[in-house]
Amino acid sequence: MTTAMMHSLYLTGRSLRILRREPAYLAFTLIQPMVWLLLFSQLFESVTEIPGFGDTSYITYLTPGVIVMNAIMTANWAGTSFIDDMNRGVMDRNLTSPLSRGALINGILSYQAVVTVAQSLIIFGIGLLMGARYDGGVAGVLVVLVASTLLAIFFAALSCAMALLVRSQESLIGMSMFLALPLTFLSSVLMAPELVPGWVDTVASFNPVDWAATASREALAGATDWGVVAGQTGFLVALALLMGWLATRAFRAYQRTV
Amino acid sequence: MPVSSITHATAGPPARTEAAIEASELTKTYGSGATAVPALSGVSFSVPAGTVFGLLGPNGAGKSTTTKILTTLSGADSGTATVAGYDVARQGAQVRHAIGYVPQKPCFDPTATGHENLTLQGRIYGIPIREIRRRAGELLAQFGLADAAGRVAKTWSGGMQRKLDVALALIHRPQVLFLDEPTTGLDPEARADMWAEISELTDADGLTVLLTTHYLEEADNLADRLVIVDRGRVVATGTPEELKAELAGDTVHVQLADPADRERALGAFESVEGVHQVTAEESTLNARVGNGAAVLPKALAALDARDVLLASVTVARPSLDDVYLRHAGRSFRTADQIDSMEAAR
Known part of the structure; x- marks a missing residue:
């Protein structure tokens, strides 16, 4: 294993340790996904009665959507750990150690991937108890995990890049929320594409949140069109890689101002 | 090494x-x-x-x-x-x-x-x-x-x-x-x-x-x-x-009872033989002198003759503060405060 990979692993371990040692944070991280599912499934229960929604139950429709939405909501906080590190001397010490900038970003992204997979499995479990059915089987579940993790990596990298640029907790959270909610609602996360206005459907086709939701739902529904899954997942891989690279570049901006 | x-x-x-x-x-x-x-x-x-x-x-x-x-x-x-x-x-x-x-x-x-x-x-x-x-x-x-x-x-x-x-x-x-x-x-x-x-x-x-x-x-x-x-x-x-050795001799620190006396006090000090350099800030005077023990009585007499009231007088070996004062032209404490105020703005 290369030094950079080892370094990423150590940093992921550090983040997981912090999560373990902060019970309130851990509880919030585990309970939040359940709340999303319970809340939205109750709130929008009757949408299946709208003609054209199809004959799937709303909980079956919603579960992959909530997994995708939860991935964004959690990943949006990724940059806050960078800001904590900057407010203390940790960032400066790390940047004067053999840790590479890529390893610093990778450490956060890998941690985010672990958390996203754990949260997604919780949502799958709760969904099952509430009556959701996953006809796509194990392969379908795996696609959902991959797609939501890729989306989480994209948003986490974006959050890290913004953290390095704005260097303030308040600005970071404000910008994240500004992005997360519209991107969620301009997608098929909560509502079938057949039922939204045409322009929303058009915007959604450029929206990574919708790519993840579409791939997930397609894979989970059974009778999967794997071409659609591969296409949407491919976009997500490219975007996650691009954003990870940009986040690594954002260290330059930070180091110019220290 | x-x-x-x-x-x-x-x-x-x-x-x-x-x-x-x-x-x-x-x-x-x-x-x-x-x-x-x-x-x-x-x-x-x-x-x-x-x-x-x-x-x-x-x-x-x-x-x-x-x-x-x-x-x-x-x-x-x-x-x-x-x-x-x-x-x-x-x-x-x-x-x-x-x-x-x-x-x-x-x-x-x-x-x-x-x-x-x-x-x-x-x-x-x-x-x-x-x-x-x-x-x-x-x-x-x-x-x-x-x-x-x-x-x-x-x-x-x-x-x-x-x-x-x-x-x-x-x-x-x-x-x-x-x-x-x-x-x-x-x-x-x-x-x-x-x-x-x-x-x-x-x-x-x-x-x-x-x-x-x-x-x-x-x-x-x-x-x-x-x-x-x-x-x-x-x-x-x-x-x-x-x-500290570059600053030959001793330092006399004078605290004035009234800052308004500063100019008169400065004049008094400059008139005394053996005083190399005097700087004043608010109600404080710092003088570098050859031999503190010899200069002090003369300096006190000169201040007294000009009716300058003193709060305190000390004679000390030069400190790094005096070194800073000589090279930067202001006392360290003042510089520290001013510069942190500027940094805060």
Whole structure:
């Protein structure tokens, strides 16, 4: 294993340790996904009665959507750990150690991937108890995990890049929320594409949140069109890689101002 | 002083040099255009290996900026510098293996124990786990942290936490240690404790320490040599004794009962034989004199003849404050306050 990979692993371990040692944070991280599912499934229960929604139950429709939405909501906080590190001397010490900038970003992204997979499995479990059915089987579940993790990596990298640029907790959270909610609602996360206005459907086709939701739902529904899954997942891989690279570049901006 | 080999360095032997740190004409400006803030305007100094070197100056003088350039955290606009023989601009990776850096702000992980903090830091430098355990035990004992090592660091006292920061920077046996304001925010007891630890560091491993501080007594106590930095420039270089010896004679400090008497008091002092230089700030007069005991009665007589009322008079051997006053043209305390107010704006 290369030094950079080892370094990423150590940093992921550090983040997981912090999560373990902060019970309130851990509880919030585990309970939040359940709340999303319970809340939205109750709130929008009757949408299946709208003609054209199809004959799937709303909980079956919603579960992959909530997994995708939860991935964004959690990943949006990724940059806050960078800001904590900057407010203390940790960032400066790390940047004067053999840790590479890529390893610093990778450490956060890998941690985010672990958390996203754990949260997604919780949502799958709760969904099952509430009556959701996953006809796509194990392969379908795996696609959902991959797609939501890729989306989480994209948003986490974006959050890290913004953290390095704005260097303030308040600005970071404000910008994240500004992005997360519209991107969620301009997608098929909560509502079938057949039922939204045409322009929303058009915007959604450029929206990574919708790519993840579409791939997930397609894979989970059974009778999967794997071409659609591969296409949407491919976009997500490219975007996650691009954003990870940009986040690594954002260290330059930070180091110019220290 | 032999420079020990660097086990983790990946390329090229260090250039032959006697000095552990060599800074030459470093300049740096933050921002550009109308908002440009010059931080360094030509800082040069040389640090002999195995010594404690002080970078003394008021807040905003350029100490931290200099440290950030030398630790590769930041880049200089112009000028060159080598640390442990490596060029900070071109051989950053080698420099980072050779140095330990304790930033001004705390850098330990509060949710991890002392052992866990040191273990992660050791792994970052690629040290085998057995060696990390041995070295961590050694450092925890050296800094008197062994009893607390199994508890999470947020439960420790401020002084212990700061010592952990220093221990973290030493886990990989660096050649050069950078301490940026190591005792700021510590209570007097913890500060004295930290001073004792720092002064032992160079004896043990031939470590070179670069210490930035805005505490005059800290530089006086710890530094073998020092530079005084003011507004981005080096204004004086030498050992604390040399710098004080340059100011021949004694210093007379006079506190006036009424600041309005300042001009008259200044006139009185200047008329006395044996007074070399007088400066006045608000209600304080500082005079450098040849022989304090001989000058004082004459000075008091001159002040009395002009009806100047005094609050206090002291005669002292020159301090680093007097050295600073002479080179920077203002007293250290005033500069520190003014410059921190400017920094806050």
